[in-house]
Amino acid sequence: MFVLCMTCNTRMGIVSRYSDLLFKAGGNILEINQYNETDSGLFFMRIAFVLTDESKQETLTSELTELATRLEARWTLHDQTQPQRVLLMVSKFDHCLIDLLYRWRIGELKMQPVAIVSNHPRESLGAVDLYGIPFHHLRVTPTTKPQQEARLLDLIQSTGTQLTVLARYMQVLSDEMSTHLQGQCINIHHSFLPGFKGARPYLQAWKRGVKLIGATAHYVTPDLDEGPIIEQDVERINHADTEETLIRKGRDVERRVLARAVRYHLQGRVILNGARTVVFPD
Structure with missing residues (x-):
């Protein structure tokens, strides 16, 4: 097809x-x-x-x-008979990575994972089954960021990566890298953008006393958390919730939103429209 x-x-x-x-x-x-x-x-x-x-x-x-x-x-x-080559990036929160790998394994996501990249060692993911997918520990600090991203770019090019997925990769890509990957890199942000951008959005949401939290999957651009939105969803909360329970409840909505966004992209259902997208749901 x-x-x-x-x-x-x-x-x-x-x-x-x-x-x-x-x-x-x-x-x-x-x-x-x-x-x-x-x-x-x-x-x-x-x-x-x-x-x-x-x-x-x-x-x-x-x-x-x-x-x-x-x-x-x-x-x-x-x-569509040729699965797209996908590189997955993760930090310490592994729930989105595990969910994507499961959906790939059962055939729900028609993709070919070519590498898993993390800024933390393999041990940080514990007993997570990576199904033989090559794992690359690319440690990054403020002073080594250019070198780390150069290695990342080499890996993307050498593996023929067509889509990069930031599955709770808790590092901000440089403007140069974001520009290079524009339209071919999906991020999951644990907030219902454009609200509560940046770090610790669940704490921001708790301080504001909101009654809904959410997650947003969007294409990465040089403007932090401003890229074209692909998919969003929400979860109802109440006054008794804490930052910790918001994080727990948020994990489910994050993985659902990211999986849908990746599927829409792989199926060619997303068309960029400037700062927005046209998405034809399945």
């Missing part, structure tokens, strides 16, 4: 032109999603399809390129 995502200025006949092109190439459309943003005049579309004759893929790609040129469209085409 292939997934085609495209964005262009809205005009009449876009869906017809793409569906006609796919029909002539022997494509069978399985799912189609579209969205017109009236304020900006932008059109977004996702098409999942199969080719009855896969030998026509090269010709199809050429025809899609020609059509995108005429429409001045941005587009991507992904072969």
Whole structure:
């Protein structure tokens, strides 16, 4: 199965032109999603399809390129039979990492984990089963951050990483690294952004006496905790909760939100729209 995502200025006949092109190439459309943003005049579309004759893929790609040129469209085409290569980053909180690995192991997340990176030694994860995925301890301090990120970038490039996931990796990436990974790096923030950004958001929430806490999965950008949001969810709390119970309750919502965001990305359901996203849920 292939997934085609495209964005262009809205005009009449876009869906017809793409569906006609796919029909002539022997494509069978399985799912189609579209969205017109009236304020900006932008059109977004996702098409999942199969080719009855896969030998026509090269010709199809050429025809899609020609059509995108005429429409001045941005587009991507992904072969969903080829799992994306994913690098997972973690610090001491392992619940998001464990959840992603479980969902990968049972086939829920169609990805190929190529490495696990942590700023802490392997022992910090205890008896967590890493299923033979290479583990890399890349220690970082304020003075060694440039060298550590250079090693990280080398690892991303050498493993052919297509998506980097910060699964409660409690280090801020540099502006240079964030820019390099833009659109290809997902972070889970233990707060319902844009509220309570930065460090210890559960303590911030407790001090404000909020009745809902949440988690936000977003793409990483140089602006800390300001990247385009992919997915969010909340958990109800009350006056009797402490920072410790907020952390406990927050673990569940964090792993759910991150897993959904990663799945949406892997399935080509997320299209960037400036500082925002268009997400076609499954």
